[in-house]
Amino acid sequence: MLEELKQAVYEANMDLPRYGLVTFTWGNVSGIDRETGLFVIKPSGVDYDKLSPDNMVVMDLNGNKVEGKYNPSSDTATHLELYKAFPQIGGIVHTHSSYATSWAQAGRSIPCYGTTHADYMYGEIPCVRCLTKEEIDGAYEENTGHLIVDSFRKMGKDVMAVPAVLCKNHGPFAWGKDAHEAVHNAVVLEEVAKMAYRAETINPRIQPAPQKLQDKHYYRKHGANAYYGQKEE
Amino acid sequence: MLEELKQAVYEANMDLPRYGLVTFTWGNVSGIDRETGLFVIKPSGVDYDKLSPDNMVVMDLNGNKVEGKYNPSSDTATHLELYKAFPQIGGIVHTHSSYATSWAQAGRSIPCYGTTHADYMYGEIPCVRCLTKEEIDGAYEENTGHLIVDSFRKMGKDVMAVPAVLCKNHGPFAWGKDAHEAVHNAVVLEEVAKMAYRAETINPRIQPAPQKLQDKHYYRKHGANAYYGQKEE
Amino acid sequence: MLEELKQAVYEANMDLPRYGLVTFTWGNVSGIDRETGLFVIKPSGVDYDKLSPDNMVVMDLNGNKVEGKYNPSSDTATHLELYKAFPQIGGIVHTHSSYATSWAQAGRSIPCYGTTHADYMYGEIPCVRCLTKEEIDGAYEENTGHLIVDSFRKMGKDVMAVPAVLCKNHGPFAWGKDAHEAVHNAVVLEEVAKMAYRAETINPRIQPAPQKLQDKHYYRKHGANAYYGQKEE
Amino acid sequence: MLEELKQAVYEANMDLPRYGLVTFTWGNVSGIDRETGLFVIKPSGVDYDKLSPDNMVVMDLNGNKVEGKYNPSSDTATHLELYKAFPQIGGIVHTHSSYATSWAQAGRSIPCYGTTHADYMYGEIPCVRCLTKEEIDGAYEENTGHLIVDSFRKMGKDVMAVPAVLCKNHGPFAWGKDAHEAVHNAVVLEEVAKMAYRAETINPRIQPAPQKLQDKHYYRKHGANAYYGQKEE
Incomplete structure (x- = not known):
């Protein structure tokens, strides 16, 4: 069942330690098959x-486990809400990568200070508020998803142009057209978070990059x- | 004698360089067998x-060497006091890991700024005071143990919920149900210390994570x- | 065609990940053959x-592709302007290396704080302004080259004595007598950027190294x- | 000639990249044979x-090359002055290791903030002034040696208890009873420099560790x- 997707999600999960984004088990990647409406998650x-394509878990968009001997990631309900709200998203990743999580703990959005950021992400990476007591007492992980969805809608942000978010006092989620691109964006986010941290230390009166330059690079x-890279065949 | 424990303590010691927690010989792990009251230490x-399971040292809780051709770690008396005071503890680790030691040198407890911390440790990681001249002149390593024990009792902290401490101007100790979990907690501590350092730089007016969120994640x-992970079989 | 140069430029490109200067594809190196006026670029x-000497792209100084199945680096026009303006330059590299890019984002030139810097680069590494809207709307990459060339001429700087520049809100370019030396200088730049960052944190009232010491080491x-190293045979 | 010493000095030099203390060729280690008064240097x-025991250079204490096809390190005269002034020193190392060099660029001595420092080095690691114009114009490297020697004598510091120094706007020298111990001390210095940097960021009002604790650990x-480690057999 969904063997190709399981393989792809497995590989995307294995990219997390490869890129230094996780310690222990602090991360999870999923990918969705839009035709069947099923998604595969760590x-x-x-x-x-100990991961293998075979122990990935298959879920439907009602939150039911369809296949798999293990429990799915505890963050599954957050992934699910994002898939339901944003049909463009094909893969999602959550990590506690060090610099991005530090910005989330600090409760600050990451300003766009340069072209490394603008090449991949349009404008600042927003940090959404911490959940309320009621939201935490209720369906915590699902409410995390609702908060991200509502925030992006209120801010009028296109999720494909801003493919990442910071959850205050928690950490980042990133996404993309598939699981592989989601992880790619999580790597970019960590690099951007690191450079922004250092740039602010070097110049406390730093300003975001001019909008024109951000537009140009994006x-x-x-x-x-677009004229970067090769025409896809 | 205690072959299984020696193997486990040996492996836990070898995890210190693997996780980047030690330079040279700056760390030691022990594990205790509660039935015999004997513990094994580097x-x-x-x-x-040059370590092997065979050159681990076996000690009793009166501080006598029971087996081993080498002298035990110079911090043995600190381990011993913790084992005597807290029967829940099955393994202890001391390192000079870089970020945690920097907090210890700064003389500050590590506030809980996010869920990475709250997932493993309940509330701030306390930094206990430097020993007095008299305590240093006396049984220094034993007094370090007494100070940790007394501090946790005065603060009313559960050692299993706060499985680490910073000793001012020195460095961290961490512990757990066994040697393996102690090292796991030492890794978490170092990550948490790193993120807290950076989060304070990003936002000097940062506040700890809301208590509700800390509770939820812990x-x-x-x-x-608990609903994280898999049911143990 | 230019097989030796293609091999050298290929190797210089491969040195970028080896020295930790690039994430993903965020960098490019070129080298020029001054006799034919052709240059080879990633x-x-x-x-x-997936790089090999064979998929390097050969360009002429009018910006025409002379050989290669791929599109050349999107920064090709910047390389070209530098080659045209400065005949001493034999190789050029662009990266988003972390510390140098952070200085570029901060919009600050890197002062010469010590001999590590003075050994390779004479005086501060300049940060040139961001392009204007008109320059961005026009031939962006070519205009980046013009800006660097004009800035060095106005500042009266010798490009071989100051073999690197920071482009504000973007990142560094470095160069040298060939592609290999360009990458060497990019590594030096990153080390120098890192040390200057930390030195300013350690002492906010820091001053540049005395001119005499800079001269001595350069x-x-x-x-x-010069008396460092071995006489070349 | 001095084959054993050449081998030892070679190995100590190779430890520099192994411990991450050097970029390119930015470091050198020497060791002396006190019986013959000859020293071996990179x-x-x-x-x-490209190093091997065979291409190490043998020098006498008058600065004459006794054996070797290559020129000795450009810092040879500094090593020589230290060997002449301090007969206890058996090995010397110079690096541009990142954190120690940042303190040197900042022009600050490294305070003793904790036991990691006190375990190996007694009291602060001094930063000596930059050379004067006259000293630079003269025998620069020799004068660097004179300055270190004079500074230690004026401060009344025992070179074996304080086995490292920072040269302002330049970088660190470290030493020990032989080349191997010199490199060991250079690694300690870099770790100590890193922790002190971070500790000051965490607590800008930080104070050095109490003298009593420094004494105890040293x-x-x-x-x-001493009771750390094993009795040497």
Whole structure:
């Protein structure tokens, strides 16, 4: 069942330790098959060196486990809400990567200070508020998803142009057209978080990059007029 | 004698360089067998690449060496006091890991700024005072143990919920139900110390995570209602 | 065609991940053959593990592709302007290396705080302004080259004595007598950027190294009276 | 000639990249044979992967090359002055290791903030002033040696208890009873420099560790009453 997707989600999960984004089991990646409406996610709390395509868990969008001997990631309900709200998203990743999590703990959005950021993400990476007591007491992980969805809608942000968010006092989620791209964006986020941290230390009166430059770099790589890279065959 | 425990303590010691927690011989792990009241600890000042299960040292809780050709770690008396005072503890580790030691040198407890911390440790990681001249002149390592024990009792902290401490101007001790879990907690401590350092730089007016969120994450992983990970078979 | 140069430029590109200067495809190296006026550059957006001497792209100084199945690096026009303006330059590299890019984002030149810097680079590494809207709307990459060239001429800086520049809100370019030396200088720049960052944190009232010491170290390694290293055979 | 010493000095030099203390050729180690008064040192500007025991250079204490096809390290005269002034020193190392060099650039001595420092080095690691114009114009490297020697004598510091120094705007020298111990001390220095940097960031009002604690840890490892480690056989 969904063998190809399981393989892809497995590989994307294994990229987390490879890129230094996780300690122990502090991360999870999922990918969705939009035709069947089923998504594949890492099992909860299983060590990366014990993962295999076979122990990935298959879920439906009502939150039912469809296949798998393990419990799915404890963050499954957050992934699910994002998949339901944003049909463009094909893969999601959650980590506690060090710099991005530090910004989340600090409760600050990451300003766009340069082209490394603008090449992949349009404008600041928002930090959404901590959940309320009621939201935490209720369906915590689902409410995390609702908060992200509502925040992006209120801010009028396109999730494909801003493919990451920081959850205050928690850490980042990132996403993309598939699980592989989601992890790619999580790596970019960590690099951008690191550079922004250092740039603010070097110049406490730093300003975001001019909008014009942000536009130039974002659209050099995205949209109809992109000219970075090779034409896909 | 205690072959299984020696193997486990040996492996836990070898995890220290693997996780980047030690330079040279700056760390030691022990584990206790509560039935016999004997504990196994790293020999003092022996390089990690010369360690083997066989050169671990076996001690009793009166501080007598029961087996082993080497001197035990110079911090043995501190381990011993913790084992005597807290029967729940099955393993102890001391390191000079870089970020945790920096907090200890700064003389500050590590506030709980996020869920990475709350997932494993309930509330701030306390930094206990430096020993007095008299305590240093006396049984220094034993007095370090007394100070940790007294401090936890005065603060009313559960050692299993706060499985680490910083000794001012010195460095961290961490513990757990066994040697393996003690090292796991030492890794968590170092990550948490790193993120807290950076989060304070990003936002000098940072506040600890709301108590409600700390509770949620701690109890998501601990106690009767935990739902993180897989049921143990 | 230019097989030796392609091999050298390929190797210089492969040194970027080896020295930790790039994430993903965020860097490019070129090298020029001054006799034919042709230069060889990395293809745009191709993963480092898919590079080979054969897929390097050969360009002329009018910006025409002379050989190669791939598109050249999107920064090709910047390289080209530097080659045209400064005949001493034989190789150029662009990266988003972490510390140098942080200085670029902060919009600050890197002062010469010590001999590590003075051994290779004479005086501060300048940070040139961000491009104007008009410059961005026009031939962006070419205009980046013009800006660097004009800035060095206005400042009266010798490009071989100051073999690197920071482009505000973007990142560094470095160069040298060939592609290999360009990458060497990019590594030096990153180390120097890292040390300057930390030195300012340690002492916010820090001053640049005395001019005399800068001169001593620079000329110990460069020019007719250099005495560092071995006589080249 | 001095084959054993050449082997030892070679190995100590190779430990520099192994411990991450050098970039390119930015470091050199020497060791002395006190019976013959000859010392062995790394050749100048030769890559670490081209070093071998055979290309080490043998020098006498008058600065004459006694054996070796290469020029000795450009810092040879500094090593020589230290060997002449302090007969206890058997090995010397110079690096541009990142944190120690940052303190040197900042022009600050490293205070003793904790036991990691006190275990190996007694009291602060001094930063000596930059050389004067006259000293730089003269025998620069020799004058660097004179300055270190004079500074230690004026401060009344025992070179074996304070086995390292920072040269302002330049970087660290460290030493020990032989080349191996010199490199060991250079590693300790870098760790101590890193922790002190972070500790000051965590607590800007930090104070040095109490003298009593510094004494305790230093003498736990050094002198007649040391009890750390194993009795040497």
